[in-house]
Amino acid sequence: xNKKSAYIVGIITLLIGLWGFYDRFAYGHDHAAYGSVVVWGxxxxxxxxxxxxxxxxxxxxxxDLLFEIPACKGTGVKALWAALITLTAALIAIAFDLGHMExxxxxxxxxxxxAGVAEDAWGYTIFxxxxxxxxxxxxxxxxxxGVLKVIMVLGxxxxxxxxGAPGKLMGVNAARSFWHAGxxxxxxxxxxxxxxxxxxxxxxxxxxxxxxxxSSLSILHPAAIxxxxxxxxxxxxxxxxxxxxxxxxxxxPAQEIVSGQYSGLFWGVQIMLGGIVPxxxxxxxGKNNNIPLSGLMGLCILLGNGVSRYLILVAGQxxxxxxxxxxxxxxxxxxxxxxxxxxxxxxxxxxVGLVILGLLIGADLLLPMFTKSxxxx
Amino acid sequence: MPNEAALLDKNASGASGxxxxxKPTGAPAAKEDVLFRMRTELARxxxxxxxxxxxxxxxxQRRCIGCHACTVACMAxxxxxxxxxxxxxxxxEVGMYPKVTMTFLPRPCMxxxxxxxxxxxxxxxxxxxxxxxxxxxxxxxxxxxACIAACPYGARTFDYGHAHTDNTPEVGGxxxxxxxxxxxxxxxxxxxxxxxxxxGHSSPVGNVRKxxxxxxxxxxxILPACTTTCIGRATYFGDAADPDSLVSELIxxxxxxxxxxxxxxxxxxxxxx
Numbered sequence: 305x306n307k308k309s310a311y312i313v314g315i316i317t318l319l320i321g322l323w324g325f326y327d328r329f330a331y332g333h334d335h336a337a338y339g340s341v342v343v344w345g346x347x348x349x350x351x352x353x354x355x356x357x358x359x360x361x362x363x364x365x366x367x368d369l370l371f372e373i374p375a376c377k378g379t380g381v382k383a384l385w386a387a388l389i390t391l392t393a394a395l396i397a398i399a400f401d402l403g404h405m406e407x408x409x410x411x412x413x414x415x416x417x418x419a420g421v422a423e424d425a426w427g428y429t430i431f432x433x434x435x436x437x438x439x440x441x442x443x444x445x446x447x448x449x450g451v452l453k454v455i456m457v458l459g460x461x462x463x464x465x466x467x468g469a470p471g472k473l474m475g476v477n478a479a480r481s482f483w484h485a486g487x488x489x490x491x492x493x494x495x496x497x498x499x500x501x502x503x504x505x506x507x508x509x510x511x512x513x514x515x516x517x518x519s520s521l522s523i524l525h526p527a528a529i530x531x532x533x534x535x536x537x538x539x540x541x542x543x544x545x546x547x548x549x550x551x552x553x554x555x556x557p558a559q560e561i562v563s564g565q566y567s568g569l570f571w572g573v574q575i576m577l578g579g580i581v582p583x584x585x586x587x588x589x590g591k592n593n594n595i596p597l598s599g600l601m602g603l604c605i606l607l608g609n610g611v612s613r614y615l616i617l618v619a620g621q622x623x624x625x626x627x628x629x630x631x632x633x634x635x636x637x638x639x640x641x642x643x644x645x646x647x648x649x650x651x652x653x654x655x656v657g658l659v660i661l662g663l664l665i666g667a668d669l670l671l672p673m674f675t676k677s678x679x680x681x
Numbered sequence: 682m683p684n685e686a687a688l689l690d691k692n693a694s695g696a697s698g699x700x701x702x703x704k705p706t707g708a709p710a711a712k713e714d715v716l717f718r719m720r721t722e723l724a725r726x727x728x729x730x731x732x733x734x735x736x737x738x739x740x741x742q743r744r745c746i747g748c749h750a751c752t753v754a755c756m757a758x759x760x761x762x763x764x765x766x767x768x769x770x771x772x773x774e775v776g777m778y779p780k781v782t783m784t785f786l787p788r789p790c791m792x793x794x795x796x797x798x799x800x801x802x803x804x805x806x807x808x809x810x811x812x813x814x815x816x817x818x819x820x821x822x823x824x825x826x827a828c829i830a831a832c833p834y835g836a837r838t839f840d841y842g843h844a845h846t847d848n849t850p851e852v853g854g855x856x857x858x859x860x861x862x863x864x865x866x867x868x869x870x871x872x873x874x875x876x877x878x879x880x881g882h883s884s885p886v887g888n889v890r891k892x893x894x895x896x897x898x899x900x901x902x903i904l905p906a907c908t909t910t911c912i913g914r915a916t917y918f919g920d921a922a923d924p925d926s927l928v929s930e931l932i933x934x935x936x937x938x939x940x941x942x943x944x945x946x947x948x949x950x951x952x953x954x
Contacts, residue, residue, distance in 0.1 A: 332882050333841045340764060340838035343826040403824015403839065403887030410804045410823055421827050422803035478944055479797060479833035625835030626788060626940070632769040636843050 307510050307664065314660030321654010327647045328400050335647035339637020341630065342621040346644040346652055347401040349614040352470045353499070354394035354655070355428060356492060356609075359467040360500020361387035362435055362459055367523070369442055370456035375519040382507055382667065383500070384439040389662035390503070391432050393655045400651055420473030427466035434459040467493040474620070481553030482546065482620040491538045495609055498531035502582075502605035507663060509599030521598055525586045528605065536579050539612070557619035566619065569611050578608005618642055715914050716904065718927055724902055726920035731811045735922040736894055738908070739931045740787050741953040744915035747772055747785035751907035751916060758895060758906035760870040762879070763843040767836075767892035768907050787916065789907065790815060790836040790892035791940065791948030798828035798837065807889070813949070814894050816873060819884035828889055833941050834948075842886040844879075871897050894918070921949075 327335055338345035361383045367373045368380030399405045412429060415422035434455055441452040468489030474480070475488040501524050508520060546558035561570050582601040589597060622640050624630050630640045644652070726734050747770055755761070755768045771786040796815050799807050806821035807828055829837040844859060844866050851858030869876035874897050877885060895905035903909075908918045919928035931937065932951045939948045 332887065334843075336841075339841070340829060341835070343829045343839065401825075403826070403889075404822065404882075404884070407804075407821075407823045410821065414804050414821075416800075416803055416805045419801045419803040419827065421801070421825050425803065473827075477797075477801075477831055479831055621830065625833060626771055626786070628771040628773045628786075629769070629788075629835050632771040632788075633766045635766070636764040637839065637841055638764055638766065 307668075310510060310660060311664055314657050314664060316657070317653045318657030318661060320650050321652075321657050324647055324650025324652075324654050325400075328651060331647075333403070335645055337642055337645040337648060339639065339642075341638060341640055342618060342642035344401070344617055344621065345642055346614065346648045347397045349610070349617050350652055350655060351394050351398040351401070352492075352613040352617065353606075353610045354390045354397060354659070355424075355470060356467065356496035356613075357499045357503055357606075358387045358391035358394060358428075358435070359431070359463045360496040360498070361390065361503060362431070362438075362463045362500075363467075363497060364500045364504055364524075365438070366456050366460050366463075369438065370453060370460065373523070375523045377519075379504060379508070379520045381439065381442045382511075383504055384435055384442060385666045385670075386503055386507060386663060387435050388432070388439060389659055389666065391428060391435065392662070393659050395428065395432075396658070397651075397655055420469065420476060424466070424469045424473060427462065427469050431459065431462045431466050434462060464493065467496040474617075479625065480620050480623070481551055482557040482623065483616070485542065487538065487542070491535070491542070494531055494534050494538065495612065498528060498535055499606055499609045501528045501531060502602040502609070505598045505602030506606070507667070509595055509602070510664070510667065518595070521595070525589070525598065528601075529583050529586050532579050532583050532605065535609075535612075536575070539575070539579075553623055556623060560619050560622060561615050566615050570615060573611045574608045574615065577604050578606075578611065582608075715917065715927060716909060719904055719908070719917060719919050720902075722919045722923060722926045723899070723904060726923060726926075727900075727902060729920075729922075733922060734812065734920045735949070736792070736813060736899070737919065737921040737928050737932060737949045737951060738789060738792075738894065738905075739917040739928050739937075739951045739953065741915045741917070741931075742784060742786065743953060744913045745770070745785040745787060745911075746913050746915075747783065748912060750910045750912055751787055754906040754910035755892070758870075758898070759872055760866065760868065760879075761890075762840060762866065763845055763847070765838045765840050765890050767838075767890070786952070787907070788834060788836065788940075789894070789950060791834050791946065791950045792892075792894060794947035794949065795945055797831045797833065797944070797946060801827040801831045803827065807891075810896075812896065812899075814896055815891070816893055816896065817889060817891060819873075819877070819888045822884070822888040824887045824889065826889060833944055833946065837889050837891045840885050840888055840890050842879075842882065873897065874900065 336345070365380045365383035365387065367376040368378070368383070399408055402408060411422055411425040415426065417423065417426070438452060438455045438459055441449055441455060445452060471489035471492035474483035475485060477483050505521065505524055505528065543558045543562055546554040547562065549555065560566060582605050585597065585601050622642070624640065749770050752766065752768050752770055756766070759767065761767065768787060768789045771788055773784045773786065775782050775784055792813065792815055794813070796809060799809060799815060803825060804821055804823055806818045806823070807815060810816045824839070826839055829839060844863055846859045846863040846866060849858050849862070851860055856862050867879050869878045872893065879886060895903070898905060904918055908916045917928050917931060919926040921928050921932060923929060931953065934953070936953055937951050938954050939951055
């Protein structure tokens with residue numbers, strides 16, 4: 305896919321999204337499919353995905369801007385820009401999900417810092433600030449920049465925290481046995497690293513000076529293979545224990561994913577397309593860095609990881625809190641079933657469009673503009 | 682919630698439209714209705730310092746016939762829209778044919794002493810008030826629904842802004858459809874002692890909602906709607922800190938159970954199984 309095609313995809317997805325944004329603002333949650341049983345749906349899954357991407361990109365940027373690994377030279381600024389764009393998408397996704405998005409400021413100014421949602425909000429705010437400062441310093445860098453190093457160290461620490469924060473938000477929830485696993489935050493960290501690597505692989509596909517970036521791929525490809533392997537191991541551990549343990553609150557959602565309604569998504573997209581296929585293709589590709597193929601595998605990894613967040617999130621809520629509850633009450637949103645509505649998909653499309661266009665415009669206009677003005681100065 | 686106490690005090694004096702219950706008079710007949718006793722005990726409890734009371738609900742599953750009167754009374758009292766339910770009755774079929782029976786489990790908010798829902802609220806919009814009741818501050822709630830996910834009893838629902846008259850036909854000159862027939866739905870309820878009309882997207886639309894033991898009625902000396910409406914007298918309510926109260930007697934019986942006690946939530950709703 306060339307850059308022009310990417311622009312077209314970005315514009316089309318954003319246009320679809322504009323209808324979704326209008327629908328959300330005009331009708332609130334009227335056309336959303338989530339309810340009072342499955343309370344968090346596609347938008348929260350996208351928040352996890354984009355939030356993880358942002359953190360993953362920052363961590364990869366640190367290889368260039370903090371650790372100065374020669375093979376990663378030149379990727380740091382791009383990765384930081386990607387972190388900012390995906391973080392913006394994550395925050396829009398979660399804002400749209402709120403019942404009163406106009407009260408979002410309360411999370412920052414009147415927070416209950418013991419609550420996972422408030423921790424996430426503050427974590428991502430600090431992370432976003434550090435990323436913006438780091439990006440500003442990086443594009444205006446003249447020689448060694450001690451301040452940039454300090455910012456990157458702080459950002460690294462915050463990143464490691466916020467990478468696992470959504471996992472903690474779910475993991476501390478004792479009412480949902482499926483999520484109540486100590487390793488969930490760690491899984492989210494590895495998901496973030498894998499998706500960050502995948503997004504960079506996609507971004508590098510559209511880079512102008514490919515010869516300079518092939519060395520980055522020589523790091524990203526083996527890293528992606530290892531991270532995907534770790535993710536597959538986590539997935540196997542999570543689901544095999546859940547099913548073998550036999551506790552209904554864990555076993556039933558796990559079975560729903562592995563052999564029930566979501567088995568096609570799980571095996572076809574998460575495991576094969578987002579895990580085994582990229583591992584095999586990247587491993588067979590070896591040092592012959594086929595850049596378009598690398599980008600395609602990056603997309604596969606992103607899709608697989610997106611599906612994995614969605615499945616863990618949604619399946620964990622499709623459990624009756626008390627046996628018979630789903631039959632006791634009837635009404636909108638009082639059902640165990642959930643499939644994203646057209647309106648939810650439209651918003652998701654818009655967010656993807658924003659990310660695509662944000663990355664392209666950043667690469668083509670903003671970052672070169674900053675660099676040029678610095679050179680002129 | 683800063684204004685809650687003042688609002689509830691107003692309610693107690695009948696300032697916001699809630700009828701104050703007539704004061705119980707004299708000794709009841711030899712076999713008094715438990716409602717009479719509970720109302721007397723409620724009046725006694727209200728004279729105490731709020732922190733010295735311990736409101737509990739006891740539900741006798743053996744007496745519940747699954748009529749759903751409590752569910753309906755609760756919906757009427759709090760003007761609940763579709764999709765918002767404070768007190769469903771969970772029906773369970775037990776046994777195998779021909780020996781089949783049904784059990785009924787009315788499920789209000791458990792008003793846990795260690796509520797997992799309040800800890801996860803990012804803005805302190807839900808908390809245990811001085812009465813020991815877990816309440817919602819609708820003006821503070823951002824609608825993130827983390828508390829719904831955290832409640833092990835499924836006792837919270839989200840108000841998506843639906844109306845019972847949604848999608849009903851509008852016919853000019855007739856009392857049909859939303860524009861003419863849903864005045865009842867638009868009318869204010871008095872949850873937490875504050876009148877709130879359902880207008881547009883203003884709270885409680887976009888908020889999480891839950892049972893609050895009819896706090897506005899309690900402060901006016903009236904028992905919760907589910908308790909007074911229970912035709913089988915299967916729901917009991919009162920101050921467990923009063924050793925002479927009916928609920929104190931009941932919760933000290935050995936056949937009392939609380940749901941999911943293993944989670945350490947310490948519910949204030951007890952079941953006689």
